[in-house]
Amino acid sequence: MQIKFAIEGGDFATAGCASSQVKKLLKQLNIDPSDIKKIVVALYEAEVNIVAHAYRGTITVQIDPQKIIIVLDDEGPGIADINLAMQEGYSTATSKVREMGFGAGMGLSNIKKNSDELNIESIVGKGTKLTITKFFATS
Protein backbone atom coordinates (compact mmCIF):
# COMPACT_ATOMS: atom_id res chain seq x y z
CA MET A 1 0.00 0.00 0.00
CA GLN A 2 1.32 3.42 -0.92
CA ILE A 3 0.07 6.88 -0.01
CA LYS A 4 1.40 10.30 -0.86
CA PHE A 5 1.06 13.74 0.72
CA ALA A 6 2.05 17.23 -0.44
CA ILE A 7 3.59 19.54 2.18
CA GLU A 8 3.87 23.33 2.00
CA GLY A 9 6.85 25.06 3.58
CA GLY A 10 5.96 27.61 6.25
CA ASP A 11 2.42 26.32 6.73
CA PHE A 12 2.30 25.61 10.46
CA ALA A 13 -1.50 25.41 10.53
CA THR A 14 -1.46 22.12 8.65
CA ALA A 15 1.89 20.75 9.87
CA GLY A 16 1.23 17.29 11.24
CA CYS A 17 -1.81 16.50 9.06
CA ALA A 18 0.09 13.87 7.08
CA SER A 19 1.49 12.30 10.26
CA SER A 20 -1.99 12.25 11.74
CA GLN A 21 -3.44 10.42 8.72
CA VAL A 22 -0.61 7.89 8.77
CA LYS A 23 -1.25 7.29 12.47
CA LYS A 24 -4.96 6.61 11.85
CA LEU A 25 -4.09 4.21 9.04
CA LEU A 26 -1.53 2.28 11.12
CA LYS A 27 -4.12 1.94 13.89
CA GLN A 28 -6.62 0.50 11.41
CA LEU A 29 -3.95 -1.96 10.29
CA ASN A 30 -3.57 -3.09 13.93
CA ILE A 31 0.13 -2.27 14.09
CA ASP A 32 1.65 -2.54 17.57
CA PRO A 33 0.96 0.75 19.46
CA SER A 34 4.60 1.23 20.49
CA ASP A 35 5.68 0.82 16.85
CA ILE A 36 3.00 3.32 15.80
CA LYS A 37 4.27 5.86 18.29
CA LYS A 38 7.88 5.51 17.09
CA ILE A 39 6.86 5.78 13.43
CA VAL A 40 4.62 8.81 13.82
CA VAL A 41 7.02 10.65 16.14
CA ALA A 42 9.79 10.25 13.55
CA LEU A 43 7.44 11.19 10.71
CA TYR A 44 6.07 14.21 12.56
CA GLU A 45 9.54 15.64 13.30
CA ALA A 46 10.45 15.10 9.63
CA GLU A 47 7.20 16.66 8.42
CA VAL A 48 7.81 19.68 10.69
CA ASN A 49 11.32 19.95 9.20
CA ILE A 50 9.88 20.39 5.70
CA VAL A 51 7.49 23.05 7.01
CA ALA A 52 10.25 24.72 9.05
CA HIS A 53 13.23 24.51 6.72
CA ALA A 54 12.10 23.83 3.13
CA TYR A 55 9.85 25.41 0.49
CA ARG A 56 7.69 22.41 -0.32
CA GLY A 57 7.87 18.65 -0.37
CA THR A 58 6.19 15.31 -0.70
CA ILE A 59 5.84 12.44 1.74
CA THR A 60 5.48 8.96 0.29
CA VAL A 61 4.52 6.19 2.68
CA GLN A 62 4.94 2.57 1.62
CA ILE A 63 3.45 -0.01 3.98
CA ASP A 64 4.40 -3.66 3.54
CA PRO A 65 3.52 -6.59 5.81
CA GLN A 66 6.85 -6.40 7.65
CA LYS A 67 7.84 -2.77 7.40
CA ILE A 68 7.04 0.82 6.62
CA ILE A 69 9.23 3.01 4.41
CA ILE A 70 8.66 6.75 4.49
CA VAL A 71 10.33 9.03 1.96
CA LEU A 72 10.28 12.78 2.59
CA ASP A 73 11.51 14.61 -0.47
CA ASP A 74 11.70 18.40 -0.39
CA GLU A 75 12.70 21.38 -2.46
CA GLY A 76 14.61 23.68 -0.19
CA PRO A 77 17.99 25.00 0.84
CA GLY A 78 19.37 21.53 1.52
CA ILE A 79 21.76 20.61 4.33
CA ALA A 80 25.44 21.46 3.81
CA ASP A 81 26.82 19.32 6.63
CA ILE A 82 24.57 16.39 7.50
CA ASN A 83 26.75 15.20 10.40
CA LEU A 84 26.54 18.63 11.97
CA ALA A 85 22.77 18.78 11.42
CA MET A 86 22.41 15.39 13.16
CA GLN A 87 24.08 16.73 16.29
CA GLU A 88 21.69 17.51 19.11
CA GLY A 89 21.41 21.23 19.67
CA TYR A 90 22.42 22.29 16.16
CA SER A 91 19.65 24.34 14.60
CA THR A 92 19.16 27.08 12.04
CA ALA A 93 15.46 27.42 12.91
CA THR A 94 13.81 30.83 12.87
CA SER A 95 12.06 32.34 15.88
CA LYS A 96 8.73 31.45 14.23
CA VAL A 97 9.69 27.78 14.33
CA ARG A 98 10.74 28.06 17.97
CA GLU A 99 7.40 29.65 18.83
CA MET A 100 5.81 26.43 17.60
CA GLY A 101 7.80 24.40 20.13
CA PHE A 102 10.47 23.20 17.68
CA GLY A 103 13.89 24.49 16.64
CA ALA A 104 15.97 23.09 19.49
CA GLY A 105 17.99 20.92 17.13
CA MET A 106 16.59 17.67 18.49
CA GLY A 107 14.49 16.55 15.53
CA LEU A 108 16.91 14.61 13.35
CA SER A 109 18.44 12.71 16.29
CA ASN A 110 14.98 11.75 17.49
CA ILE A 111 14.02 10.59 13.98
CA LYS A 112 17.09 8.36 14.03
CA LYS A 113 16.29 7.06 17.51
CA ASN A 114 12.76 6.07 16.51
CA SER A 115 13.58 4.43 13.19
CA ASP A 116 15.46 1.26 12.27
CA GLU A 117 17.15 2.89 9.30
CA LEU A 118 17.54 6.55 8.43
CA ASN A 119 19.10 7.73 5.20
CA ILE A 120 19.63 11.41 4.42
CA GLU A 121 20.61 12.75 1.02
CA SER A 122 20.85 16.45 0.41
CA ILE A 123 21.99 18.85 -2.27
CA VAL A 124 22.60 22.42 -1.19
CA GLY A 125 20.32 24.78 -3.08
CA LYS A 126 18.08 21.95 -4.30
CA GLY A 127 16.63 19.96 -1.45
CA THR A 128 16.72 17.12 1.02
CA LYS A 129 15.50 13.54 0.92
CA LEU A 130 14.97 11.51 4.07
CA THR A 131 14.22 7.81 3.94
CA ILE A 132 12.93 6.35 7.19
CA THR A 133 12.48 2.59 7.57
CA LYS A 134 10.87 0.85 10.51
CA PHE A 135 10.26 -2.87 10.79
CA PHE A 136 7.10 -3.92 12.60
CA ALA A 137 7.34 -5.93 15.82
CA THR A 138 6.62 -9.58 15.17
CA SER A 139 3.95 -10.99 17.45
Added chain:
Amino acid sequence: MKVSEIATLLDAKIICGEKHKDENIEKAFSSDLMSDVLRIDATNLLLMTGLSNLQTIRTAEMADIGYILFVRSKKVTPEMIKLACENEIVIMESPYSLFKASGVLYNAGINALY
Protein backbone atom coordinates in the same frame (compact mmCIF):
# COMPACT_ATOMS: atom_id res chain seq x y z
CA MET B 1 -5.22 10.97 40.87
CA LYS B 2 -8.42 11.66 38.95
CA VAL B 3 -8.50 14.31 36.23
CA SER B 4 -11.23 16.12 38.16
CA GLU B 5 -9.11 16.17 41.34
CA ILE B 6 -6.18 17.63 39.41
CA ALA B 7 -8.50 20.30 38.00
CA THR B 8 -9.66 21.19 41.52
CA LEU B 9 -6.09 21.39 42.89
CA LEU B 10 -5.00 23.69 40.06
CA ASP B 11 -8.17 25.76 39.94
CA ALA B 12 -8.42 24.57 36.34
CA LYS B 13 -11.31 24.40 33.91
CA ILE B 14 -11.81 21.29 31.80
CA ILE B 15 -12.17 22.81 28.33
CA CYS B 16 -12.60 19.56 26.48
CA GLY B 17 -12.92 15.88 27.36
CA GLU B 18 -15.20 16.30 30.40
CA LYS B 19 -16.26 12.67 30.00
CA HIS B 20 -12.72 11.55 30.90
CA LYS B 21 -12.81 13.36 34.27
CA ASP B 22 -12.74 10.15 36.33
CA GLU B 23 -9.67 8.74 34.60
CA ASN B 24 -6.51 8.31 36.61
CA ILE B 25 -3.29 10.22 35.98
CA GLU B 26 -0.05 9.09 37.63
CA LYS B 27 2.69 10.92 35.75
CA ALA B 28 3.28 14.41 34.41
CA PHE B 29 5.84 16.30 32.35
CA SER B 30 6.21 20.08 32.13
CA SER B 31 7.72 21.61 29.00
CA ASP B 32 7.24 24.25 26.32
CA LEU B 33 9.52 22.40 23.94
CA MET B 34 7.57 19.98 21.78
CA SER B 35 10.74 18.30 20.42
CA ASP B 36 11.49 17.33 24.02
CA VAL B 37 7.96 16.06 24.62
CA LEU B 38 8.39 13.89 21.50
CA ARG B 39 11.38 12.17 23.14
CA ILE B 40 9.34 10.82 26.06
CA ASP B 41 8.94 7.06 26.15
CA ALA B 42 6.00 7.00 28.56
CA THR B 43 2.44 7.26 27.29
CA ASN B 44 -0.77 8.45 28.86
CA LEU B 45 0.66 11.20 30.95
CA LEU B 46 -0.30 14.77 31.69
CA LEU B 47 1.56 17.41 29.69
CA MET B 48 1.76 20.76 31.45
CA THR B 49 2.75 23.61 29.16
CA GLY B 50 2.61 27.31 28.47
CA LEU B 51 2.86 26.72 24.72
CA SER B 52 -0.62 27.01 23.31
CA ASN B 53 -0.95 26.33 19.60
CA LEU B 54 -2.07 23.60 17.22
CA GLN B 55 1.32 21.90 17.33
CA THR B 56 0.90 21.32 21.07
CA ILE B 57 -2.19 19.23 20.33
CA ARG B 58 -0.50 17.52 17.36
CA THR B 59 2.46 16.63 19.58
CA ALA B 60 0.14 15.08 22.17
CA GLU B 61 -1.59 13.14 19.40
CA MET B 62 1.67 11.69 18.05
CA ALA B 63 3.13 10.97 21.50
CA ASP B 64 -0.03 9.28 22.84
CA ILE B 65 -0.48 11.92 25.53
CA GLY B 66 -4.06 11.93 26.75
CA TYR B 67 -4.11 15.04 28.92
CA ILE B 68 -2.86 18.62 28.48
CA LEU B 69 -2.91 21.40 31.05
CA PHE B 70 -2.34 24.92 29.75
CA VAL B 71 -0.97 27.22 32.43
CA ARG B 72 -1.31 30.98 32.96
CA SER B 73 -4.72 30.93 31.27
CA LYS B 74 -3.22 30.62 27.79
CA LYS B 75 -5.95 30.94 25.21
CA VAL B 76 -7.11 27.77 23.54
CA THR B 77 -8.48 28.27 20.01
CA PRO B 78 -11.55 26.49 18.57
CA GLU B 79 -9.25 24.61 16.13
CA MET B 80 -7.20 23.31 19.04
CA ILE B 81 -10.34 22.15 20.85
CA LYS B 82 -11.63 20.47 17.70
CA LEU B 83 -8.38 18.61 17.14
CA ALA B 84 -8.17 17.59 20.80
CA CYS B 85 -11.74 16.29 20.78
CA GLU B 86 -11.16 14.27 17.61
CA ASN B 87 -8.23 12.61 19.32
CA GLU B 88 -9.88 12.16 22.73
CA ILE B 89 -7.36 14.45 24.39
CA VAL B 90 -8.45 16.21 27.58
CA ILE B 91 -7.62 19.93 27.75
CA MET B 92 -7.50 21.86 31.01
CA GLU B 93 -6.72 25.51 31.60
CA SER B 94 -5.24 26.81 34.87
CA PRO B 95 -4.39 30.36 35.96
CA TYR B 96 -1.31 29.02 37.80
CA SER B 97 2.25 29.36 36.48
CA LEU B 98 4.01 26.26 35.17
CA PHE B 99 6.21 26.29 38.28
CA LYS B 100 3.32 26.48 40.71
CA ALA B 101 1.14 23.93 38.88
CA SER B 102 4.07 21.48 38.73
CA GLY B 103 4.86 22.00 42.43
CA VAL B 104 1.27 21.48 43.54
CA LEU B 105 0.92 18.22 41.61
CA TYR B 106 4.34 16.94 42.68
CA ASN B 107 3.37 17.55 46.30
CA ALA B 108 0.10 15.76 45.75
CA GLY B 109 1.96 12.63 44.63
CA ILE B 110 2.00 12.87 40.82
CA ASN B 111 5.22 11.26 39.60
CA ALA B 112 7.97 12.90 37.58
CA LEU B 113 9.28 11.07 34.51
CA TYR B 114 12.96 11.79 34.93
